[in-house]
Amino acid sequence: MALLIFVFLFVTFILAFLRLLSGNHRRLPPGPKGWPIIGNLPQLGPKPHQTLHALSKTFGPIVSLRFGSVNVVVASSAAAASQFLRTQDANFSNRPPNSGAEHVAYNYQDLVFAPYGARWRMLRRLCALHLFSAKAMEDFRDVRRGEVDELVRELAKKVGEAVDVGGEVNTCATNALTRATVGRRVFGGKDEREGAEEFKEMVVELMKLAGVFNIGDFVPGLAWLDLQGVVKKMKKLHGRFDEFFDGIIAEHREAEEKADSDGKRSDMLSILIGLKEEAGREGIKLTDTDIKALLLNLFTAGTDTTSSTVEWALAELIRHPNLLKQAQIELDSVVGSDRLVSESDLPNLPFLQAVVKETFRLHPSTPLSLPRIASKDCDIDGYLIPKGSTLLVNVWSIARDPSMWPDEPLAFQPERFLMGGLHERVDLKGNDFELIPFGAGRRICAGLSLGLRMVQFMTATLIHAFDWGLVDGQIVEKLNMEEAYGLTLRRAVPLVAKPMTRLAPKAYPKDV
Template sequence: MLLPLIILLASCILIPLTIRCLSGNLRAEKTPANAPDSGRLLPPGPRGLPILGYLPFIGPNLHQDFMNLALHYGPIFKLSLGRKLCVIVSSPALAKQIVRDHDVTFANRNPNVAAGVFSYGGRDIAFSPYGAEWRLLRKIFVHKMQSKQSMDSFYPLRRKEVRKMVAELYNGGGGGGGEVDVGRVAFTTVIGMISGMFWGGTLGNGDGDDDVAKVVGGEFRSTASKLVEVLGRPNVSDFFPILARFDLQGVKKEMKRVSGGMEKIFDFVIDRCIDDMMNKPRSDDDHNGQQDFLHSLLEFKDQDTGNSITRQQIKAMLMDIVIGGTDTSSTTIEWAMSELIQHPEVKKIAQQELTRVIGPDSVMEESHIPNLPFLHAIVKETLRLHPVAPLLLPRCPTKGCHVGGHFIPEGTKVFLNVWAMHRDPEFWEDPTSFLPERFLNENDEQSTRSLDYLGGSFHYLPFGSGRRICAGLPLGERMVMYVLATLLHMFDWELPEGVVADTKEKFGVVLEKVNPLVLVSSPRLPNLSLYK
């Protein structure tokens, strides 16, 4: 793995400085926390090396390595990654203690250097410290963008992007058996949906012929893609905070540049939106169908002066949706298609359900989603095997706390390995197999049929649980279901000749496929006018 070599090189160059700066910390760590008779015994775990900790022994797929270590050390263990003390939990029972029994204690995040930049120092929903400000931001986000009424009002903007996707697939090769990068198509469609919901009513009212909307939309797509890429880069500063001031790999500088580009887009559109609101007063009827998220945020700021939010907080919330809603949704779609292409019998059942519900002479609409139980089961099973955030976002206790009889000191990075929990053979029958029907089995004694995304069962936590459960869950579920159903209903899919499918994983900001999924598409419905 390249990262330990980089860290080792940096440590060798700066080792005199590092030792001097850390010597006080090393002495400070010799506290009763490690004394067996103090009642503050840390979890077991591998020792690692001086300064570097266990970094040199960790491979690129942390979730897999952590599961293997749990087999040796148990469902809760500690290790040091550089100067960061980490605790990894792989047990549903212990996860419950963290996200329910001690939820307030573990309600804070510990953002890495790059995340600290794009979140304006933790002023967003994802990384803001738990407190009044975070509760206000989350309340605004949930009520203004995640409520059923709000999402229904954004539907025309989402539908426009899905219909555009179908036409481009057909005209760009789908009509004649062209090859399609499924992940790229899904990403482009999802980012189009999100930008439309951000400011669809501000730039040309969502009209794709508007030149300004085209330019801003193009810049937004490319900048969002770069933002996610920079966020996923390994960074020495995250493991050795004392070296952060040197920014040895330039990650902080690059994130400032890229997030600055995104901020300029946000500022331009916010100014445009404010001018629009000042010059064209909106009647109550204007709120139906085409009101975008930006108008909603700015109107909330004007109407609720007692609990207003700043321009920076608005931009931080928009940045959250870019990071949390694009790659997560498009990657889930790609993983689902990857599993379906390897299980044609499952794909056939899904397409039969779509034909039965939608009909062979109609297109997929979001209103069909509640009537697609098998497709829901496919998405649930995809997220069981391939959770987009296999370790979730790490939690950081605000004070020392006992979990499973072990003491976790304040400031520790705590990871919940949901990837391992989703493959626990004590709960899941045949845990490594793709079996969507497990979520439909009414006779299942383990009640997997009743599992949902809300974190009530700690055996299944694809979006987390407790106060810090993913705020964008309702929107993400809608987008994934809508795009995936459309791809399956409108087209037939197969692998290119000579290509063998695989499910090799790559750990990063999200759990991606090592090899992008490239498939051959062909129209599935007889009425070709539906593709235009």
Template sequence: MDAFLLREFGVAVLIFFISHFSIRLIIRSSENLPPGPRGWPILGALPLLGPMPHVTLTNMAKKFGPIMFLKMGTCDTVVASSPDTAQAFLKTLDHNFLNRPTIAGATYLGYNVQDLVFANYGPKWKLLRKLTHQHMLGGKALHDWAHVRNSEVKHMLRAIHECSKQGELVEVGDLLSCAITNMVSQVVLSHRIFSNKGLESKEFKDMVVEFMTISGVNNFGDFVPLIAWIDLQGVVGKMKRLHKRFDGFLTKIIKEHEKSSHEREGKPDFLDILMANNGEDPSGERLSLSNIKALLLNLFTAGTDTSSSIIEWALAEMLKNHNILIRAQKEMDQVIGNHRLLVESDLIKLPYLQAICKETYRLHPSTPLGVPRVASEACQVNGYYIPKNTRLSVNIWAIGRDPNVWSNPLEFNPERFLKGKGAKIDPSGVDFELIPFGAGRRICAGYRMAIGAIEYILGTLVHSFEWKLPNGVDLNMDETFGLTLQKAVPLLAVVSPRLFPNAYI
């Protein structure tokens, strides 16, 4: 009897899904939806995306156009793959796409959507954004913390210089992750949390990479909620285990910080300010401990990984195109010389370095599909109907490689940003040909810090050292997809000093 009932239940569920799917197809056929691929029953286009969805969606856009509509499980999804369509969604209709969809990553890694990245647009999000802007990521705050960046870059240079003296290979990603994490921690916690080299910092970087990789997985449960409890891919289980590790890390930080609060009387750091807002803000909003932990998680993951991956890609491209490295060094030698280190005030005089950074954003955007958004109401875009609750992905990777926008789009050529229209392109969300940090009101909160840090750190590395690949090692430029775009094979390099010895002291 039990087997009979189970079989009957299974048949009923199957009939429900097939009829529900068929009815939705009939209804959708009467609406002027954007074109897109036919997906599988129930799962929709999910099985079509493969391990590199940004590449798959780019190829699909060549067939279906710059606005595509896909059924992803039971969820409607629209993908924008050109500057014009990105502008239509992120500028013209920005007010309708301010919220994020509810997904497992935000729930199990982001303290149940309590963070700055995935929280719904509203009073709590505005408070988090205001505090980070005023005290850490805004123009005045960045100016005030310039000495921290300078100090940490010098720590990194000394570590690299020591590698060169010992004949050791430089693990570029690990050193960058350590340096940028320490920049963040000095502002947030008033001290460096990692030494330049060590097991602890390597383990933390591995956690961050795992965080970004698993956050970018197309989890079936996010798109077919009825089967989410099964966790077919084991994604939720991995997220829960990783969250436990990060929560232990953050809890330890907060407890140690509270014990030393008397040492910072009159000179609060960012965590002190956040803890003070654990009480009531003048706006009436209150930050919970979960809000504070979730924001710290944003800063120590997205805030560090995006910048370090861009710098690693840029160095890899220069090792692949050695003439670009030589030209960048020549520009810096003319402006700075070889008796001192690069300082941030030099950057405005280094247009070729800035062009290298822009070209890296174009070919290797840190978030290839951006962070998803969701339509609060139904709307029209370029004559197409976009239903309410449709999820939006902007294929930043595709825009950067669009032959209708860029000549020879697969070539790494910084000169395209030195003349004509290219010289005026700004990567801070105003020119939709190049939006590595997104655009609109939900642009990456740390884009100013990222742009400045990337130029400063990359410029310092290129100016201070000669860079070569180890003998017998071929340069691997393959990608690993996640919320951020990592190098599949981390960059290892042989370095040697190119400045006078006193410059490194």
């Protein structure tokens, strides 16, 4: 037995020595030591994006961690993100296995978590063509106008009252999206306000669960225990979403059967149902499960991220009355006081656009990018990134990097994006890696164009049509700006404020 042990150790030593001689001794990026079995998971804390930001200050812009049996690499600088998402984009085009995709997103049959390949490209093309292309954006312009008018109408009825800003904006964003997606408002009248609140709660719960680093994803031997109770909650939530989408599809089919056979509907759901009968360009047919998985992506990612960003933007402007006034002066000079702002006004509102960019910088809707996985070994900055490593890009940290944002990186300063500012040429479309709230590379957010348009349009409307005051007892300087971590970055305390009309009475939509 002693001889066998000696031989084993000797062979191990020789192999290690030969590996060194061959030059194949690239090292992993630096990082903190982890615990036995579970690695660095306990060190993440309640706000992992902030913890990982602090680690980057100690270990550098590329940090290596171990979550259970999984190698994890975190990129926290624009240069590092560019290497991963541009230079090595093809290598990191897939998602790692995770319980959320399995138990909520119909076992990877959605767009967000689907494996990269023909089916993913088909789903992406469908969304681009029928929802997010320039033509689709123009086709549904009146839909967005109608829903924003409805938002203004509802707020005008509550002048001087405390309003849940995020809730109102979420209903507007959801209905604008569902009218384009399924051809009707999902939450349309007074009797449906309760349904809108319930749906929002479901989306918030989903984002919270999706942001949990589930031990079972990283230590497979412990998955069956569901130590955090995450999988149980996911399965229950999936059942609620599944029932909701079954109802929408059934109602849609019934409406189509009753409609004139000559009148073809152009909404996204009609097109998806049509693809159940005919194979797409890649010869792929869709099932009801595929359709529900895609609707899940659109109804969740397309609503919560938008409404949260608008809520953050308004909170920052309330905290900075001088900036709010500057934005209102710009709107008044371009739009006037006799009508509401329209989408066609947006290109003529550079300060408003700067406000939105600065909001995305300080409050990115997804603070940690959705994870990607390395298909093969690669080299980044001289470090080995082994095959199977999970990549996280800390979007929140990059946007606070003083080497990229030397002009007070923690301050809310929209002027940095104006002509003459240090970042006047920076955009949000994944080309400038110091600001990538929608991601970058081939997995960049499919709904970037619509999400950005809705955030700009709703933010402009809220501050043009209304002045805003805080509820009794609150002062601007102490407005709570704490973050609540999840897959999306929500406010820990929802923004509650009082709207006050500021335009001519004829500018406001009247009840029909």
